[in-house]
Amino acid sequence: MQFSSRFTIATHILLCIAMFEKETKVTSNFLSGSINVNPVIIRNILGSLSSAGMVGIKQGIGGAYLLKPAQEITLLDIFKAVEKEESLFHFHENPNPECPIGRTIHSVMDGKIETIQSAMENEMKDITLSRLLEETKEKM
Amino acid sequence: MQFSSRFTIATHILLCIAMFEKETKVTSNFLSGSINVNPVIIRNILGSLSSAGMVGIKQGIGGAYLLKPAQEITLLDIFKAVEKEESLFHFHENPNPECPIGRTIHSVMDGKIETIQSAMENEMKDITLSRLLEETKEKM
DNA sequence: ATGGTTGTAACCTTTGCTGTTACAACCATA
């Protein structure tokens, strides 16, 4: 089980906007060319990023632009914009309450699962779009 | 996108074995009763745990038992036994090498993704089956 | 020989991801 590619695509989109919005109109077609996926996929993900308040999109004329400075956008923001699930883990629904394990497993495991998920999210929170942009420029 | 319930089911299975193997024959039917899922699902997951060297299973007569002390089994061991994917993240396959972002995004992101995954795995590595067992007994 | 158990195959349904076509709504510009 993997996270969908929406996360890396969304990151790619934001990097492109941050890099090119000054010089070009960044449309779904332009992005489609760099990312190499269908423009409709791009538009849907761009819609999620827009709902999350990260980008604005110009109706009719076209083009996306950042609504926040790149140092205020983290990988966690991007992840949450495109992955809607609250919990990373799917718990089996109906453990038997007549079994001592079945009765207690939720209260034992729920906190652990939260801790694990938080560890991942904290790491994502530390990585900003501006840092990714800097590293990209270094490698160019 | 969520991890499958195999992870929590596998944890439930191991807790049951650790708790009951002394007093009862822990069969897939017994486990099915506590976990409330089909015995065939249990047998498949039990097979993964067996392949990973965590449990043994008695042919013919039936019953599963731990092959390692509970303090040497971590949530990470369990997770890796039932989730076979190498990377948590699905990267879009063919970014355009003629775009400066498309050309560099892999080298920029791959390390980040590894860091994020490691943070999660380290947290899992800290939680042992014996600790879960103790907490279960406290709540009984 | 019996009966409970395991391992596995075969099938099904549902869900989510990814890709695609199509088209109405939008808006700067000619």
Added chain:
DNA sequence: TATGGTTGTAACAGCAAAGGTTACAACCAT
């Protein structure tokens, strides 16, 4: 006002994985 490029969204389709179920051969203590 008409045009053309763009967005937002609906409606498909194909594919893969999850989860469930039935069935049955192989296994082994009794």
